[in-house]
Amino acid sequence: MPANSNKMWQGRLGGSSADEVDVFNSSISFDYVLYEEDITGSIAHARMLGKQQIISKEDEHSIVEGLQGILMDIKNGDLEFDPTAEDIHMFIEAELTDRIGNAGKKLHTGRSRNDQVALDLRMYTKKQIAEIKTQLLQFEKVILDKAQSHIHTIMPGYTHLQIAQPVTFAHHILAYGQMISRDIKRLDEVIEHTDVMPLGNGALAGTTYPFDRQFVADQLGFEKVTANSLDGVSDRDFVMDTVYALSMIMMHLSRLSEEVIVWCSQEFQFIELNDAFATGSSIMPQKKNPDVAELVRGKTGRAYGNLQTLLTMMKGLPLAYNKDMQEDKEALFDSIHTVKIALSAMIPMIDTMEVKADRMRDAASKGFINATDCADYLTKKGVPFREAYGVIGLLVQTCIKKAITLEEVPLETYQSLHYLFEEDIYEAIDLDNCVNKRNIEGGPSPKAVMQQMEQLNTQLNIDPKHLL
Ligand code: ARG
Numbered sequence: 001m002p003a004n005s006n007k008m009w010q011g012r013l014g015g016s017s018a019d020e021v022d023v024f025n026s027s028i029s030f031d032y033v034l035y036e037e038d039i040t041g042s043i044a045h046a047r048m049l050g051k052q053q054i055i056s057k058e059d060e061h062s063i064v065e066g067l068q069g070i071l072m073d074i075k076n077g078d079l080e081f082d083p084t085a086e087d088i089h090m091f092i093e094a095e096l097t098d099r100i101g102n103a104g105k106k107l108h109t110g111r112s113r114n115d116q117v118a119l120d121l122r123m124y125t126k127k128q129i130a131e132i133k134t135q136l137l138q139f140e141k142v143i144l145d146k147a148q149s150h151i152h153t154i155m156p157g158y159t160h161l162q163i164a165q166p167v168t169f170a171h172h173i174l175a176y177g178q179m180i181s182r183d184i185k186r187l188d189e190v191i192e193h194t195d196v197m198p199l200g201n202g203a204l205a206g207t208t209y210p211f212d213r214q215f216v217a218d219q220l221g222f223e224k225v226t227a228n229s230l231d232g233v234s235d236r237d238f239v240m241d242t243v244y245a246l247s248m249i250m251m252h253l254s255r256l257s258e259e260v261i262v263w264c265s266q267e268f269q270f271i272e273l274n275d276a277f278a279t280g281s282s283i284m285p286q287k288k289n290p291d292v293a294e295l296v297r298g299k300t301g302r303a304y305g306n307l308q309t310l311l312t313m314m315k316g317l318p319l320a321y322n323k324d325m326q327e328d329k330e331a332l333f334d335s336i337h338t339v340k341i342a343l344s345a346m347i348p349m350i351d352t353m354e355v356k357a358d359r360m361r362d363a364a365s366k367g368f369i370n371a372t373d374c375a376d377y378l379t380k381k382g383v384p385f386r387e388a389y390g391v392i393g394l395l396v397q398t399c400i401k402k403a404i405t406l407e408e409v410p411l412e413t414y415q416s417l418h419y420l421f422e423e424d425i426y427e428a429i430d431l432d433n434c435v436n437k438r439n440i441e442g443g444p445s446p447k448a449v450m451q452q453m454e455q456l457n458t459q460l461n462i463d464p465k466h467l468l
Contacts, residue, residue: 025086028083029083031329033124037121038120043064048215049109052210055106063100066103132339135344137184142350153170154166155167196226197220197225198233230320234325236310243310243331254296256293260273260290306332313327366405370431371396373433376428406429
């Protein structure tokens with residue numbers, strides 16, 4: 001049996017816990033990151049206890065000062081976390097009592113670590129989401145700038161990664177702008193669920209002390225307080241909402257990464273990465289590898305895994321707090337960290353990549369990308385679309401045999417296939433015209449793209465709700 005038996009929760013337990021149990025139980029190796037939230041939350045709690053005359057003003061002040069001192073010392077590197085402490089909450093409370101004596105023992109009045117950890121985690125999550133949102137807004141800006149320079153850059157649009165219809169690079173990259181825009185809105189929704197203050201829920205059944213919960217919420221910048229104490233201490237929906245929203249961000253980044261990887265291949269050469277965002281090979285001197293994009297794609301798996309971990313961890317838990325819930329932290333922290341570093345590498349990589357407009361246009365001139373427009377030409381002259389589709393299908397077959405493009409087909413051949421073909425067919429299948437004519441809202445024409453950009457810009461400019 002271990003010698004150390006002075007646990008704050010020793011309570012009814014006669015013997016001490018085994019060393020192995022202490023190691024297994026301890027979460028300070030990862031929950032130390034909550035130190036600032038824990039201290040700020042405790043300061044708000046102590047002020048409330050003082051205001052409600054649950055503790056004396058003198059005790060309140062000495063607790064607040066003691067906690068402020070601890071915060072400063074941690075930040076300055078003058079106080080190290082004790083790796084043998086059970087968790088960050090115990091560590092700080094013990095340190096406080098060491099420093100100020102008896103008053104420190106009053107801090108935990110009417111509070112449990114169950115509502116305390118829920119509070120800390122909500123505060124931490126709010127702060128992290130605000131930081132990620134700031135990064136996403138930066139990314140949106142970079143995407144808009146890139147789009148601005150390529151409103152007229154024709155590139156092939158794909159389905160099944162087969163050349164389909166012409167679009168512009170602006171239109172293509174703005175599709176990611178839309179995804180990021182939704183990611184930003186999703187984070188706003190997550191913040192709403194997170195912005196609820198749980199102190200006062202106690203261990204599970206509230207408290208008999210006359211707490212002013214709203215006072216604590218106001219001090220800590222929370223919108224409202226939790227409505228049910230059992231739910232308040234055991235609700236981790238906001239953690240899963242966050243990790244889901246982060247998984248979506250990673251999925252979007254991963255799709256863009258996949259495109260970047262394909263685009264910078266020898267076969268495509270649609271873009272050239274800046275050397276600062278590429279790596280070489282230790283054996284093949286000619287290599288320039290898109291490691292950043294590959295790592296983003298690879299790390300997406302971790303984010304999904306974290307979501308799975310949390311959903312599974314929660315699924316069988318009876319009300320209210322269960323120790324299983326200590327497992328929420330590493331998954332959440334890992335997803336936050338992953339998204340932040342992925343964004344910090346990805347944003348400048350996209351910003352600095354060179355878009356090779358000539359290569360894109362060249363690729364768009366192949367693969368009969370204007371075949372739909374060719375069929376539409378006949379349809380607009382009264383031929384039913386299915387019939388026109390059949391005619392152009394035959395024409396494409398002939399072109400493949402002769403290894404020529406639709407632009408290279410002589411007018412006589414067109415007319416031999418359908419009498420309605422005239423000289424203006426060449427204008428109708430001209431790539432720029434094909435794009436310009438797709439002037440429908442949401443389409444790739446320069447005009448439609450500029451409208452799209454304006455809308456995204458508005459979000460960028462009005463938004464900054466929940467920003468730092
Ligand atoms: N370290 C714990 C956690 O992260 C704090 C809550 C502990 N509560 C308890 N009753 N043991 O969940």
